[in-house]
Amino acid sequence: MRPRRFLPTGPLKGRIRVPGDKSISHRSIMLGALAVGETKVTGLLEGEDVLSTAAAMRAMGATVERTGEGAWTVHGVGVGALLQPQAPLDMGNSGTSTRLLMGLVASHPITATFIGDGSLSKRPMGRVIDPLSTMGASFEASEGGRLPLILKGASPAVPIRYRLPMASAQVKSAILLAGLNTPGITTVVEPVPTRDHSERMLRGFGADLAVETDADGARVISIKGEAELKPQTIEVPGDPSSAAFFIVAALVIPGSEVLIENVGLNPTRAGIVEVLRQMGGSIEEVNPREVGGEPVADLLVKHSALNGVEVDPAIVPAMVDEFPVLFVAAALAEGVTTTTGLEELRVKESDRISVMAAALTAAGATVRETEDGMIITGTGGEPLPGTEHAIATHLDHRIAMSMAVAGLASRAGVEVDDVRPISTSFPVFEAMLEGLTA
Numbered sequence: 213m214r215p216r217r218f219l220p221t222g223p224l225k226g227r228i229r230v231p232g233d234k235s236i237s238h239r240s241i242m243l244g245a246l247a248v249g250e251t252k253v254t255g256l257l258e259g260e261d262v263l264s265t266a267a268a269m270r271a272m273g274a275t276v277e278r279t280g281e282g283a284w285t286v287h288g289v290g291v292g293a294l295l296q297p298q299a300p301l302d303m304g305n306s307g308t309s310t311r312l313l314m315g316l317v318a319s320h321p322i323t324a325t326f327i328g329d330g331s332l333s334k335r336p337m338g339r340v341i342d343p344l345s346t347m348g349a350s351f352e353a354s355e356g357g358r359l360p361l362i363l364k365g366a367s368p369a370v371p372i373r374y375r376l377p378m379a380s381a382q383v384k385s386a387i388l389l390a391g392l393n394t395p396g397i398t399t400v401v402e403p404v405p406t407r408d409h410s411e412r413m414l415r416g417f418g419a420d421l422a423v424e425t426d427a428d429g430a431r432v433i434s435i436k437g438e439a440e441l442k443p444q445t446i447e448v449p450g451d452p453s454s455a456a457f458f459i460v461a462a463l464v465i466p467g468s469e470v471l472i473e474n475v476g477l478n479p480t481r482a483g484i485v486e487v488l489r490q491m492g493g494s495i496e497e498v499n500p501r502e503v504g505g506e507p508v509a510d511l512l513v514k515h516s517a518l519n520g521v522e523v524d525p526a527i528v529p530a531m532v533d534e535f536p537v538l539f540v541a542a543a544l545a546e547g548v549t550t551t552t553g554l555e556e557l558r559v560k561e562s563d564r565i566s567v568m569a570a571a572l573t574a575a576g577a578t579v580r581e582t583e584d585g586m587i588i589t590g591t592g593g594e595p596l597p598g599t600e601h602a603i604a605t606h607l608d609h610r611i612a613m614s615m616a617v618a619g620l621a622s623r624a625g626v627e628v629d630d631v632r633p634i635s636t637s638f639p640v641f642e643a644m645l646e647g648l649t650a
């Protein structure tokens with residue numbers, strides 16, 4: 213464990229460029245590994261989660277190489293040609309790697325064992341085991357459908373039409389990726405839209421994928437199997453989930469003004485910007501453009517007096533990973549912030565409702581945990597008192613970074629028990645913070 217106390221700071225000033233989007237980075241390597249020929253990726257996130265995906269694709273036959281900072285090449289094997297891995301696939305802390313790769317393996321004639329760290333081994337995999345079993349894959353999972361698990365792929369797999377029982381881009385993507393090597397048409401019905409990077413990128417790689425809206429307003433996504441993917445050149449935009457920590461820090465620390473360059477603003481991801489603006493946050497989009505088929509802008513963020521809001525549960529999937537840091541913003545706002553519809557937060561790297569409620573309480577904030585959310589009464593801009601003892605982050609990078617931001621806006625600082633998990637998604641977080649406070 214590497215504990216650290218994040219101390220109160222003066223204004224954040226300067227410009228930063230956050231690392232590449234984690235979701236797009238995972239998918240760049242996976243799809244590159246299924247295309248015959250050379251895929252070139254720039255701006256790849258070199259976090260541990262993405263490195264787990266890279267190692268797994270190597271173990272299944274692809275050549276995945278780093279050629280420079282964030283610059284990678286992938287030589288793929290072709291859809292249907294993944295090789296039998298010779299050792300268990302270690303997914304580390306990464307739910308996305310695990311669930312998406314389970315989809316890929318499910319329709320290949322190979323068997324793979326998936327293992328992970330203490331956090332990942334507690335997370336539910338039944339949500340992908342169910343649809344992938346219907347497609348013909350078989351599973352030997354640990355109790356409750358958890359890792360470690362052994363997955364035997366089906367060849368040929370059977371196409372399905374599956375209605376998502378929860379809002380999850382990982383489950384959607386697992387089924388679509390399984391559909392790539394399944395004869396016929398595989399369909400996912402998505403009542404609540406979630407991040408659409410898989411759809412955009414599968415199309416970009418040449419898969420035959422259609423998206424329609426049914427009579428009830430659900431998205432119906434169909435992919436034609438036995439696809440042939442063509443290698444691509446991909447520029448990965450900056451990760452809005454990483455930018456969120458610095459957006460909130462700049463908003464809550466008096467005198468701050470920060471320009472965050474190259475932030476991905478795909479509408480299925482940008483909910484945090486919308487909610488912080490509703491709270492009164494000054495976030496200006498400078499130089500809007502397209503990068504890698506995704507909308508991107510530089511964000512100019514200035515310290516603002518924030519007000520509590522009632523967050524519309526319909527926006528939850530578009531900011532599902534940003535709630536921990538939103539709770540911090542709410543704890544420093546004027547008035548009450550209410551969040552509902554957050555049940556999915558309980559099955560992330562930690563139970564992000566309970567863990568953040570405990571951490572913010574320890575830092576002196578006024579919060580009440582509910583079954584599906586949190587009600588927070590803010591300080592009206594006064595710093596939080598801070599923590600006496602280290603708060604428990606439970607191997608959850610987003611808890612560590614959110615409470616780091618809370619520490620910057622506190623009187624005594626906030627101590628987190630372990631900052632190592634930060635490198636799963638944002639290895640340069642501490643260095644960037646230093647740069648802005650120097």
Ligand SMILES: O=C(O)C1=C[C@@H](OP(=O)(O)O)[C@@H](O)[C@H](O)C1
Binds near residue numbers: 234236308381385533
């Ligand atoms: O598809 C993806 O890349 C992701 C989907 C989300 O998970 P769920 O699908 O479990 O909501 C998100 O929390 C995760 O960080 C990345």
Ligand SMILES: C=C(OP(=O)(O)O)C(=O)O
Binds near residue numbers: 306533
């Ligand atoms: C939930 C997250 O990631 P994953 O599910 O890939 O572990 C996250 O990064 O916040």
